[in-house]
Amino acid sequence: MDKAWQEFRKCVFCGFCESSCPTLGETGERGYGPRGRVRVVGLLLNGIYSKKTAEYLYTCLLCYACVPPCPTGVDIPGLVEAGRSILVRMSQKSK
Amino acid sequence: MARDKIIERVFEELSSILGRRVSRDPVDLGLHAIDASSYYFIPKDLSERYVLTVPKDAEEVSEIVKIAGKHGVSVIPQGSSTDLSMGSGSISITTANQIYMLERGIILHTGMMSSIEEISETDRVAVVEPGVRIDSLNEALAETDLFFPVDPASARAASVGGAIATGAGGLRGAKYGTMRDWVLGLEFVDGLGRIHRTGCRTVKCRQGYDLTRLMVGSEGTLGVITKAVLKLWPRPAAISRLMAVFNDFTSLYRFFLGVRRGRVPLIAEYMENRVADKVIRTLGLGIPAGHTLILDLEAGSGEEAEKLLKTLEKDAKDAGAFYTATATDRDRSFEEIYRFRRSMYAGMVKMKLKRHIIFEDTAVPISKLPEFVRRVREIEGKYGREIALGGHLGDGNLHPHIECDLEDPEDRSLAFKIAKEIVIEALKLGGTSSSEHGIGSMKLELLLIELRNKGSEHTLDLMINIKKVFDPKWILNPGRVIPTEPGRKI
Known part of the structure; x- marks a missing residue:
């Protein structure tokens, strides 16, 4: 969790990653893009989540197209995977 | 926290118009509550107080503003959220050291209004919706001999509507000015939901008061921009690019003044030694850090650009530069030098x-x-x-x-x-x-x-009165540009 939090805090919300994302191009909704997904994980780490959390994180293709444009070197796919792990743990706990 | 009854009603009315393009989902709201100047804040209770809307045209924007006005709810117009003055999120920090959130609001995201409606090479204009990114516009112009010259460092992400609303400038400001010099006409929705169309698609245009110019830089406080007619310009035939590193600012400045005599550089960007050092470390480059100048000069041909570079490099060394790099726009290293400047923010x-x-x-x-x-x-x-x-x-x-x-x-x-x-x-x-x-x-x-x-100081009264005319209910992006609302301290 701490590692994910540190990674999340590297993001400066500049949006440079967005034009490289194939899923954002399809929908135009911020949550389907890398900047949005980083933010979604940040919200999740702060206890803010909804059905949209899984929708946004599991539609990521983990294609790594967003990694080179990121000026601060956020491990965006790694954060998405961390977010997915949190969701899995949450779902196991609720069973 | 109990759900705000006014926001409940606003949500219902907006849903009847926008369907699924209105959201009270806490994650959606969390994605749109901030901008690049407030990125770290994680606001709570958003869904009790806020609604996100994603309209697809001016008519829908008009309906949103009308509903907001009916219920006295603020509207926060939002493009790509790359602004650096806390102008387009729900969270604000003032220099008077206050952090606040509007009591309730409708975030109006223009991301779905992202069509380039027209590019006319003959008229040298582009007609675009506000959600078009500046880089996307230039990509669309790549097949022509034209470009859109305003070049904010965030051009890769920044939207045209946001750049107009902010009055954005950028690296080419000395040569080409800022957004106010390139917007010929606008369509916008005022605070009563009325759709206005101002300006022309000609460079010469006298249409009473210049409301188009007034809207540029109004930061969403006078109206929501729904369409823009932008002026385009021919791309320079060739460019000479020089990077020169000096031991001190004074030598660099003197050299710059010499270059500037009788011409306007396309760009003249400065990085002090500590900034340059951070960029070098970020990019892992093996070049020396110092007071760095990156210059672009326009040339009539590739040959002329080469010739110009030789003179420039010699002059820079004579002025005290201890490291130089040069390229014309035909060279591979041309973009590498620019990348150095583009990485300033990142560094x-x-x-x-x-x-x-x-x-x-x-x-x-x-x-x-x-x-x-x-x-x-x-x-x-x-x-x-x-x-x-x-x-x-x-x-x-x-x-x-x-x-x-x-x-x-x-x-x-x-x-x-x-x-x-x-x-x-x-x-x-x-x-x-x-x-x-x-x-x-x-x-x-x-x-x-x-x-x-x-x-x-009384000029502020003039601004307040202009705001009242455009937005009598004071619902458009309140708390931005104008320090006070009538009768209420922020």
């Missing part, structure tokens, strides 16, 4: 020691730049806090970077105090507090100081 952010950086936006007349730099160094010494300088030497718009922790009231207060002192020095030198980032909420106090400094 500063990646190498920062505190949580946030305030990017101030001062400009001073070119003749006052050395004195401004000297005074900034004095302030730095006084407070023992690094103030790194970098930005657009060509138009006198250097961005002082102050590291701080915005969530620590003491540190925030110190950072704002430093920022204020820098601005006051810029004003004394005939400069300004906000060149291209806008006022947002962060520079409200600085705007007042600036007007007071000119002996023109």
Whole structure:
């Protein structure tokens, strides 16, 4: 969790990653893009989540197209995977 | 917290018009509550107080504003959220050291209005919706001999609507000016939901008061931009690019003045030694750090560009440059040099020691730049806090970077105090507090100081009255640009 939090805090919300994302191009909704997904994980780490959390994180293709444009070197796919792990743990706990 | 009854009604009415393009989902709202200047904040209770809307045309924007007006709910127009003055999110911080959120609001995201409706090579205009990214427009123009010259450092992400609303500038400001010089006409929705169409698609256009220009830089407080007619320009035939590194700012400045004699560089970008060092470390380059100038000059042909570079490089070395790199726009290294400048923001952010950086936006007349730099160094010494300088030497718009922790009231207060002192020095030198980032909420106090400094505090009354005409219900992006609402302190 701490590692994910540190990674999340590297993001400066500049949006440079967005034009490289194939899923954002399809929908135009911020949550389907890398900047949005980083933010979604940040919200999740702060206890803010909804059905949209899984929708946004599991539609990521983990294609790594967003990694080179990121000026601060956020491990965006790694954060998405961390977010997915949190969701899995949450779902196991609720069973 | 109980759901706000007014927001419940607003949501129902908006849903009947926009269907699924209205959301109270806490994640959707969390994605749109912030901008690049407030990125770290995680607001709570958003879904009780906020609604996100994603309209697809001016008619829908009009309906949203009408519903907002009916219920007295604020509308926060939002493009790509890349602004640096806290102007397009629900969270605001003022230089008076207050953090606040509007009681309730409708975030109006223009991301779905992203069509390039027309590009006319003959008329040299583009008609675009507000959500089009500036880089996307230039990509669409790649097949023509035209380009859109305003080049904010965030062009890859910044939307046309946001750039107009902010009055954005950028690297080519000295040569091409800012957004206000390139917007010929606008369609916008005022605070009563009325759709206006102003300006023309001709360069010459007298249409009573110039409301198009008034809208540029109004930061969503006078209307929501729904379409723009932009002027296009022929791309330079060839470009000579020089990077020259000096031991001190004075030598660099003298060289710059020499180059500038009789011509306007396309870009003239400056990075002080500490900034250059951070960029070099970020990019892993093996070049020396120093006071760095990146210059672009227009040439009539590739051959002329080569010739110009030889003269430029020699002149730079004669002026004291200890490292130079050159390229014409035909060379592979051309983009590499530009990347160095483009990475300034990244370098500063990646190498920062505190949580946030305030990017101030001062400009001073070119003749006052050395004195401004000297005074900034004095302030730095006084407070023992690094103030790194970098930005657009060509138009006198250097961005002082102050590291701080915005969530620590003491540190925030110190950072704002430093920022204020820098601005006051810029004003004394005939400069300004906000060149291209806008006022947002962060520079409200600085705007007042600036007007007071000119002996023109009453001009704010004029601005308030203009706001009342465009937005009588005071619902459009309140708390931005104008420091007070009638009868209510923020």
